[in-house]
Amino acid sequence: MTVEAVALARESAGPSSHARRWTPEVVQGGEPAEPFTLGPGYLDQALLPVDLMREAYSRALTEYGAAALGYGLDNGALDLRAALAQRASTVDGIPCAPEQVLVTAGTTQALNLVCTALAARGDPVLVDTHSYDLGRQIITDAGLPTRAVPGDSEGMDPAALERAITSHRGRVGFLYLNPTFHNPTGIVVPRRRREELLRVAARHGVLVVEDDAYAELSLDGGSAPPSLAALAGYHGVIRLGSFAKTLAPGLRLGWLQTNAELAEKLVTRGAFVSGGCLNHTTSLAVTTLLRDGGYDRHLRWLRTQLAARRDALADVLRARLPEEIDFALPGGGFFLWLRSAARVAEDDLVAAASRAGVGVAPGARFGAHEQARIRLAYSFTSPRRLADAAELLAAAWCQTLRG
Amino acid sequence: MTVEAVALARESAGPSSHARRWTPEVVQGGEPAEPFTLGPGYLDQALLPVDLMREAYSRALTEYGAAALGYGLDNGALDLRAALAQRASTVDGIPCAPEQVLVTAGTTQALNLVCTALAARGDPVLVDTHSYDLGRQIITDAGLPTRAVPGDSEGMDPAALERAITSHRGRVGFLYLNPTFHNPTGIVVPRRRREELLRVAARHGVLVVEDDAYAELSLDGGSAPPSLAALAGYHGVIRLGSFAKTLAPGLRLGWLQTNAELAEKLVTRGAFVSGGCLNHTTSLAVTTLLRDGGYDRHLRWLRTQLAARRDALADVLRARLPEEIDFALPGGGFFLWLRSAARVAEDDLVAAASRAGVGVAPGARFGAHEQARIRLAYSFTSPRRLADAAELLAAAWCQTLRG
Numbered sequence: 093m094t095v096e097a098v099a100l101a102r103e104s105a106g107p108s109s110h111a112r113r114w115t116p117e118v119v120q121g122g123e124p125a126e127p128f129t130l131g132p133g134y135l136d137q138a139l140l141p142v143d144l145m146r147e148a149y150s151r152a153l154t155e156y157g158a159a160a161l162g163y164g165l166d167n168g169a170l171d172l173r174a175a176l177a178q179r180a181s182t183v184d185g186i187p188c189a190p191e192q193v194l195v196t197a198g199t200t201q202a203l204n205l206v207c208t209a210l211a212a213r214g215d216p217v218l219v220d221t222h223s224y225d226l227g228r229q230i231i232t233d234a235g236l237p238t239r240a241v242p243g244d245s246e247g248m249d250p251a252a253l254e255r256a257i258t259s260h261r262g263r264v265g266f267l268y269l270n271p272t273f274h275n276p277t278g279i280v281v282p283r284r285r286r287e288e289l290l291r292v293a294a295r296h297g298v299l300v301v302e303d304d305a306y307a308e309l310s311l312d313g314g315s316a317p318p319s320l321a322a323l324a325g326y327h328g329v330i331r332l333g334s335f336a337k338t339l340a341p342g343l344r345l346g347w348l349q350t351n352a353e354l355a356e357k358l359v360t361r362g363a364f365v366s367g368g369c370l371n372h373t374t375s376l377a378v379t380t381l382l383r384d385g386g387y388d389r390h391l392r393w394l395r396t397q398l399a400a401r402r403d404a405l406a407d408v409l410r411a412r413l414p415e416e417i418d419f420a421l422p423g424g425g426f427f428l429w430l431r432s433a434a435r436v437a438e439d440d441l442v443a444a445a446s447r448a449g450v451g452v453a454p455g456a457r458f459g460a461h462e463q464a465r466i467r468l469a470y471s472f473t474s475p476r477r478l479a480d481a482a483e484l485l486a487a488a489w490c491q492t493l494r495g
Numbered sequence: 496m497t498v499e500a501v502a503l504a505r506e507s508a509g510p511s512s513h514a515r516r517w518t519p520e521v522v523q524g525g526e527p528a529e530p531f532t533l534g535p536g537y538l539d540q541a542l543l544p545v546d547l548m549r550e551a552y553s554r555a556l557t558e559y560g561a562a563a564l565g566y567g568l569d570n571g572a573l574d575l576r577a578a579l580a581q582r583a584s585t586v587d588g589i590p591c592a593p594e595q596v597l598v599t600a601g602t603t604q605a606l607n608l609v610c611t612a613l614a615a616r617g618d619p620v621l622v623d624t625h626s627y628d629l630g631r632q633i634i635t636d637a638g639l640p641t642r643a644v645p646g647d648s649e650g651m652d653p654a655a656l657e658r659a660i661t662s663h664r665g666r667v668g669f670l671y672l673n674p675t676f677h678n679p680t681g682i683v684v685p686r687r688r689r690e691e692l693l694r695v696a697a698r699h700g701v702l703v704v705e706d707d708a709y710a711e712l713s714l715d716g717g718s719a720p721p722s723l724a725a726l727a728g729y730h731g732v733i734r735l736g737s738f739a740k741t742l743a744p745g746l747r748l749g750w751l752q753t754n755a756e757l758a759e760k761l762v763t764r765g766a767f768v769s770g771g772c773l774n775h776t777t778s779l780a781v782t783t784l785l786r787d788g789g790y791d792r793h794l795r796w797l798r799t800q801l802a803a804r805r806d807a808l809a810d811v812l813r814a815r816l817p818e819e820i821d822f823a824l825p826g827g828g829f830f831l832w833l834r835s836a837a838r839v840a841e842d843d844l845v846a847a848a849s850r851a852g853v854g855v856a857p858g859a860r861f862g863a864h865e866q867a868r869i870r871l872a873y874s875f876t877s878p879r880r881l882a883d884a885a886e887l888l889a890a891a892w893c894q895t896l897r898g
Contacts, residue, residue, distance in 0.1 A: 117573035118559060118779070120566035120771035137561030145564060145776070149552035156521060158540030161548060161743035163523035170520035197600050197747070200769045208607075208637065213616055230765035234611065340564035342775035344600070362633035366603045368523035372745035373548070374777060376521070 126451035128481040130405075133275065133337075133426045134472045139397055140340050141390050145377065148386070152376040160376045164369025167359045168195025168347070172375050175382040176333070176347050183315070184322035191352040192326055194359060197370040198346040199305055199334045201363075203227060206301055206330055206348075207234035209361055211265030218256055218267045218298075220248055222429075222459035224275045227268065227303060236265045240459055245420070247271060247281035250288040257296045266299040272316045273306035276458045276467040277429045278422030283317035290324050300324070305334040305346075306425040308391060311399040314423060326351045335378060337426065338391055345371050345378055398426070404475035405468065405482050412486030414493045426471040429455075431463065434493050438464035441489060448488035450481045529854035531884040533808075536678065536740075536829045537875045542800055543743050544793050548780065551789070555779035563779045567772025570762045571598025571750070575778050578785040579736070579750050586718070587725035594755040595729055597762060600773040601749040602708055602737045606630060609704055609733055609751075610637035612764055614668030621659055621670045621701075623651055625832075625862035627678045630671065630706060639668045643862055648823070650674060650684035653691040660699045669702040675719045676709035679861045679870040680832045681825025686720035693727050703727070708737040708749075709828040711794060714802040717826060729754045738781060740829070741794055748774050748781055801829070807878035808871065808885050815889030817896045829874040832858075834866065837896050841867035844892060851891035853884045 121132055152160050167173065173193035180188040196202040211217070213235040219228060221240045228238050241256045243249045248269065257264055269289070271281035281289070293300050302320040310316060317323075321331035326349065334346040348355075358364070369375055381387040405428060406421055416434035432441065438454055441464050445452045455465025468485075470478055524535055555563050570576065576596040583591040599605040614620070616638040622631060624643045631641050644659045646652045651672065660667055672692070674684035684692070696703050705723040713719060720726075724734035729752065737749040751758075761767070772778055784790040808831060809824055819837035835844065841857050844867050848855045858868025871888075873881055 115562060116568075118562045118565075118568060120568055134566060137565065140561040140564040142556050142561055142564060146553050146556040149556075149780075150549050153545050153549040153552075158543040158545055159518060159521045161543040161545060161745040162521075162540060163537060163744045165519075165521060165523055197604070197773065198770050200766055201600070201604070201773075204611075204766055208611060213638075226765055226769035230769060233765045235616075336770065340776070341566045341770055342564040342772075344770060344772075344774055344776075362629055362636045363603055363607055366629035366633060367601050367739065367744055367747060369745075369747075370600065371747055371774065371777075373743070373747075374774075377552075 124451055126446055126449050128450040128477060128484070129472050130468045130470070130478075130481055131451040131453045132472065133469050135337070135341065136472045136474065138474065139394060139471070144381065144386055144390055145340065145343075148377040148381050149373075151380045152373065155380065156376050160373050162372070163367055164372030164375065166364045166368050167355065168193065168369045168375055169372070169379060172379040172382070173347075175379065176349070180319070180322065180349060184318035186318060186322040186325065188322070188326065188349060189352065192349050192355055194348050194355050195369050195371065195375050196346045196348055198336060198344040199227075199303060199332045200230060201370060202332045202346055202348045203230045203301070203303070204234065205358060205361070205363065206266065207231055207236055209358060210299060211236055215263060215265030216260055217265045218253065220269065220274070220459070221461070222277055222455065222465070223268065224270060224303065225457045231268065238268075245279065246285045247274070247279055248289060250285070250292050253289060254292050257292070257298055262296055262298075264296075264298050266301050267293055268301045268303065269320065270303040271320055272304055273309060273422060273425030275306065275425065276427050276453070276455070278420065278425055278427055280316050280423055283323070286317055286320055286323055290320060290329070294324070294328055300329040302329055302331040304331050305337050307333070308338050309395065309398065309426070310424040311395055311402060312423050316424070321349055330354070338394065339378065339381075339387070343371070343374050343378065345374050398471065400475050401470040401473065401478055402428070405470045405478040408479050408482030409486060412483060414486070414490050416493060417489060426469050428468040428470065430466040430468065432465070433463060436464055436493060438466070440492055441466055444488040444492045445485055448484040450485050450488075452485075527854055529849055529852050531853040531880060531887070532875050533871045533873070533881075533884055534854040534856045535875065536872050538740070538744065539875045539877065541877070542797060542874070547784065547789055547793055548743065548746075551780040551784050552776075554783045555776065558783065559779050563776050565775070566770055567775030567778065569767045569771050570758065571596065571772045571778055572775070572782060575782040575785070576750075578782065579752070583722070583725065583752060587721035589721060589725040589728065591725070591729065591752060592755065595752050595758055597751050597758050598772050598774065598778050599749045599751055601739060601747040602630075602706060602735045603633060604773060605735045605749055605751045606633045606704070606706070607637065608761060608764070608766065609669065610634055610639055612761060613702060614639055618666060618668030619663055620668045621656065623672065623677070623862070624864070625680055625858065625868070626671065627673060627706065628860045634671065648682065649688045650677070650682055651692060653688070653695050656692060656695045660695070660701055665699055665701075667699075667701050669704050670696055671704045671706065672723065673706040674723055675707055676712060676825060676828030678709065678828065679830050679856070679858070681823065681828055681830055683719050683826060686726070689720055689723055689726055693723060693732070697727070697731055703732040705732055705734040707734050708740050710736070711741050712798065712801065712829070713827040714798055714805055715826050719827070724752055733757070741797065742781065742784075742790070746774070746777050746781065748777050801874060803878050804873040804876065804881055805831070808873045808881040811882050811885030812889060815886060817889070817893050819896060820892060829872050831871040831873065833869040833871065835868070836866060839867055839896055841869070843895055844869055847891040847895045848888055851887040853888050853891075855888075
């Protein structure tokens, strides 16, 4: 761990006697190469609710007793599925029943399940031109090649989707979308576009997988359109949810929502019947937070924290970036997506940022493009340090472009 | 839930004000069909360490702080991998390093990983004549057909294994074994047989998957032979471990051990890099128990409890069963495996047991055979009730055979 990173850890964690915080042998990406870490989509440790989760585990074990440690109900405890179904029904205005929910070991496991249970090896999976790199890896690890479908500022182009499906003669594994606070672009697909994409998919009988990990992270108080799953009445769509971005990734807790028939089919897989709920004890800890309002209180606080971070980064970049580098302010999620109109190699921008002490994610990680793209995560760094990082980035890139 | 089951729950749980214990909407198999549940391989709720785990989660969150909630190190926190490697080294007398360990979301996820990462769809997986039914389902769910290889009282027959591999022209996904306190037969494969099986597998380059979920549950103080993995110097073998049988299945925490090269290859899969350690927070809770001796203390206590249950069941069965029904006393694990020498249909034995109020597992769940087989789990029921169940079973089956 660099001296800077250690200092950052101390600053964010506040006064503490815990010696083992955020050590490289415990967490992923423990030792960042640069002092400012705007690369990975991690939550800052100052945003992780340690006391809340300690209390939640304690309550779950007290309240559910040994039932919190047994083999969980195959599809997940009814209390949690009912709470998740209720939330979706309320937010989207379209009914969702507990039978439509499966509790999963995060989006990772859910996506892997869909890949192995519902697609045939070799079937192409259609994705946005830029899409979540590790989601794509899970898909290709399952033997399904990805095919990018172009889009615009409102998301994937329905006509291009239709052409892509037709060109594969309908033999498509599924369509993978991330329509709300998209990773990496930040785009929210408008309702009308959602409906168009759903119509194309339905016409060709192509399953839609909606990765909605950022859905609850609107940062401006606005609400996103109903989920693709809800708009489709939960037919032909599997929506993936996660507590990794709203509570803590270490919980490895997520869920999926679809129609009851498909949920029932998926839960007969060996992965569920052999041990039941895929993350049972933790799922009951989170259940207590959903029930008593602790989750919603945390979510409201987290949104204000993330909004302050987004604004701290965006304000300085707006003022200081060379005019050839632009971005749209995202309404939620973790990321700013920078687009360069200059003739500059993406690698040169990344290298210049790194020399300035700022780790960033090269756009090439998320898909192919002609002009440079950079993803900046504002989720892992304090507002003050984000402003500093933005100054450093802007200065470095001015030099790259003008120098 | 039946009146009997509710009474059982109250009896086992001791005095408690917790209303939600072991309700059907929370746990798998919540509502048994019979008052006496000797079918599933569950741990009795009285054996699940609620207070120990509450304390463990609290300590992990205090000690590791936010690092317990972040994305875990891809292969699992070093503290846990080091502890697991050290245990294996000590027990087997053959060195195992932390780099050889991957923390998994239970055996289920580990087995699924092996099936999808290391075998090609359609490759047959070789299994014992009788083997863990849900393990087999995970394998077949991954598109790998299972092929039974016959054996004897010492486990799989090496010559039969050689013939099976040859008959598939070497195109074998892997060999799936459960050599220590086998589910369902209770067999411990002796060291010499282990070495013979390993030689055959190595000669043909067939990967061995060693499901060792019951390895730490020796009930007579004796020690099993070294694991297949250790005997092979961790080459060509993947050993699956689990805390589901020794602590609690709801934790969904397990691990695998193999050589460092293969462990490194597996950890590059999307499932690990997308979120890191597959059950991070829980893995650190268990880490604290391994470190402070709490796990070993619990294990010693659990072994005495399981031994008392095994003996309560076996003693009455020995005295009362019709002579045509026999079993060998298992040295560990959860199960008695009954073999009938009579001309009686297995279904008739199961039905007679059910009418007498005792749920049992028909042998056909675990493989094919000519004469009836029944698996009885002594893990889920108190000694007193196991003795009662044994009386009921013996009386019912005497009537079935003599009536």
